[in-house]
Amino acid sequence: MFKKICTNCHQPSFSSSERGQWICPVCSHDITHVFHQPAEDRNERQKKLELLANKYTQNQNHSQAINKYI
Ligand SMILES: [Zn+2]
Structure with missing residues (x-):
């Protein structure tokens, strides 16, 4: 392709x-x-998904930090 x-x-x-x-x-x-x-091959797509997953985790940590702060 x-x-x-x-x-x-x-x-x-x-x-x-x-x-x-x-x-x-x-x-x-x-x-x-x-x-x-x-x-894009599958590996490339997988990498992107992992990046997105990392971002999501970071966001979760971030909101937990905010919760602690409040
Ligand atoms: Zn065109």
């Missing part, structure tokens, strides 16, 4: 192939020559 961010509408679009013409599905802009990036 490849991913490109449209230079016109800034929406991501996905394709299974980096070859051939690539037209933005949102605004029909030709983004064939836009640099593509690999779409």
